[in-house]
Amino acid sequence: MELWFTERHTPNVKFSIKVDHQLYSGNSEFQRIDVFDSKEFGRFLTLDGYMMLTEKDEFIYHEMITHVPMSVHPAPKNILVIGAGDGGVVRELTRYPSVESIDLVEIDELVVEVCKKYLPTTACRFDDPRVNVFYEDGVKFIRRCNDQYDVIIVDSTDPFGPGEGLFTKEFYGSCFKALRDDGIMVNQHESPFYDEDAAAMQRSHKRIVESFPISKVYQAHIPTYPSGHWLFGFASKKYHPTNDYNGTKWSMLGIKTRYYNPRLHTGAFALPCYVEELLRDVE
Amino acid sequence: MELWFTERHTPNVKFSIKVDHQLYSGNSEFQRIDVFDSKEFGRFLTLDGYMMLTEKDEFIYHEMITHVPMSVHPAPKNILVIGAGDGGVVRELTRYPSVESIDLVEIDELVVEVCKKYLPTTACRFDDPRVNVFYEDGVKFIRRCNDQYDVIIVDSTDPFGPGEGLFTKEFYGSCFKALRDDGIMVNQHESPFYDEDAAAMQRSHKRIVESFPISKVYQAHIPTYPSGHWLFGFASKKYHPTNDYNGTKWSMLGIKTRYYNPRLHTGAFALPCYVEELLRDVE
Secondary structure, X not given: OOEXXXXXXXXXXXXXXXXXXXXXXXXXXXOEEEEEEEOOOEEXXXXXXEEEEEOOOHHHHHHHHHHHHHHHOOOOOEEEEEEOOOOHHHHXXXXXXXXXXXXXXXXXXXXXXXXXXXXXXXXOOOOOOOXXXXXXXXXXXXXXXXXXXXXXEEEOOOOOHHHHHHHOHHHHHHHHHHEEXXXXXXXXXXXXXXXXXXXXXXXXXXXXXHHOOEEEEEEEEOOOOOOOEEEXXXXXXXXXXOOOOOHHHHHHOOOOOOOOOHHHHHHXXXXXXXXXXXXXXXX | OOEEEEEEEEOOEEEEEEEOEEEEEEXXXXXXXXXXXXXXXXXXXXXXXXXXXXXXXXXXXXXXHHHHHHHHOOOOOEEEXXXXXXXXXXXXXXXXXXXXXXXXXXXXXXXXXXXXXXXXOOXXXXXXXXXXXXXXXHHHHHHOOOOOEEEEEEEOOOOOHHHHXXXXXXXXXXXXXXXXXXXXXXXXXXXXXXXXXXXXXXXXXXXXXXXXXXXXXXXXXXXXXXXXXXXXXXXXXXXXXXXXXXXXXXXXXXXXXXXXXXXXXXXXXOOOHHHHHHHHOXX
16 A cells, blocks of 8 residues: 655646655644654645645754744844744744743644644644743734734745735734834745746735835745745844844854754855846835 | 656655656667656656756756856866766856867767757757767766866766766766866765765765865755755865855856856855765765
8 A cells, every 4th residue: 555645836746755644634623734654754744735844854944934033133032923833933942042932823723732742843842931822813913012022933824725814915014013123024935936936925025025124035945845945034124134143143052953054044045046036026 | 638757756755747748758778768848847858767857947957067166267168077968067168258178978879869859948059169079988088088177067867877987986086187286076966855865975975075175065956856955066176166266257257047146156055054964974
């Protein structure tokens, strides 16, 4: 018997992982949730059939979405995380002694429960006393926030389904308002490679550029996401992601990473020409 | 009807492209050669069932394997290319007015013939008067070369089958001997992500480190290669790939690229921690 999980990266491209067995399948009010075990990637989580994370490469995504803003901000104390029910971003954030509070807003409580049970290597720091979990729509939650966060990390699904509202102008405006005067927002920014993904990325980027004075994009190699070439958006009120970056200071924190490092921090903002052009077209 | 090309990136991972129709299938003395047409990637070439290039993303590989060494060397005149029967490296090399000769050594004449016929966007500069094509084993060709090339580009297949000899210590030693005192050799260096690929990459890297005083590795996003995270080896007698790099000088050449640019040149040498560790283990 062979069991394969297959995701269509476009109507014409399939990526398939040989599955050992399925650990969980269920439906929440918001989406279908599945967890599989595999020889190549360890356990992996899908939402509505889309790959969210695998044990083998989740460190890349979670380190890059977390340590880039956390290393640029000189003293991040109060952090808001939207989405991220798998706990990976929280795990990385709790490594910073300077952090005083982590508010996690996840729309789907079942995602957190399933990850706590089946993905203990990512959902491992929810019991940190600094973490407060709110099961509610991030778009609504942030409307009532004012001038109170140093860093906001938007770890959303794709810009359709439950994650759709997290790619709107209204939402980015709320993030701006929720941040302090030197605050930073980072979001997962889709991929530049396939036409449909690139168009979604451009739409989202345009709205961020309109909402923040500093808006840059950085990249990482994430093999289980479509094309493996993944982007993150860095939006900021004051700090520039590379000019205001002090890698030595970050290194002195002694945080152990497997992907992120100070040289790579700067390198990740050096984008290919075709990606720069896609961004320039909407800036 | 649906027709799909599928490549196993590992025994447990499949990557599949919807094919419109097959343009060519044949067997040479060395390998099976196929060309397909597809909606997503345009035409693509496979050798023994392994993806070599697609019209959609070949620019990434060819720009990165060519412009990195060509921009570091201050005056590259005589170039040797091993493999590369598809013509992509030659196309990029002919953009440099300083280049006086390009010796291309391809073991398989049928690859060149098929690419000229079916992949005219890569196999488009074989008629440049500076290009000399030798249909012969690169390992044998280079044994008789001494102190005559400024840059050697090893655009090989994977380290098994016809490309196997291009990953040996003897071959790298011959490359060293064939280069002038300030020569640079670049090779495709496999991927760090899947265990078997990473092990091959380490073996090859070890041999290059033993053969050249300066040996660095850089990376690119190549969506149609396994994991999408691809490495290149930069081996050099004199020049350091980033310390001795003058991006402004390269920009003044006015070469139009879609992936490579001077900022990305430096950024591409900033590797993730786990890749640095793989390399350090054999250095």
